[in-house]
Amino acid sequence: MKKLKKKLLELINLSKERQLDAFEEQELIKLDGEIERSLDKESQIPDKVRKMIEEDKLSELLNKVDDLAKKLGSTNE
Numbered sequence: 001m002k003k004l005k006k007k008l009l010e011l012i013n014l015s016k017e018r019q020l021d022a023f024e025e026q027e028l029i030k031l032d033g034e035i036e037r038s039l040d041k042e043s044q045i046p047d048k049v050r051k052m053i054e055e056d057k058l059s060e061l062l063n064k065v066d067d068l069a070k071k072l073g074s075t076n077e
Contacts, residue, residue: 001035001038004031004034004035005035007027007031008028008031008032008035011024011027011028011031012028015028025054026054029054
């Protein structure tokens with residue numbers, strides 16, 4: 001449990017310094033879930049909900065990339 005907490009705190013601190021990459025984000029979510037399950041089994045957030053939240057973030061990112069591509073395409077014409 002101490003190792004999980006230490007790694008979670010490292011990732012949280014790192015996220016304050018820079019944007020985490022996809023692997024780090026995934027590890028952060030996994031660690032958070034494991035710690036939550038070990039502490040409070042009744043009020044934990046289901047993994048399905050966590051995954052939906054992550055998918056929403058990815059969808060938002062893809063929309064921003066599409067918008068940027070459109071803007072770049074219109075300046076090249």
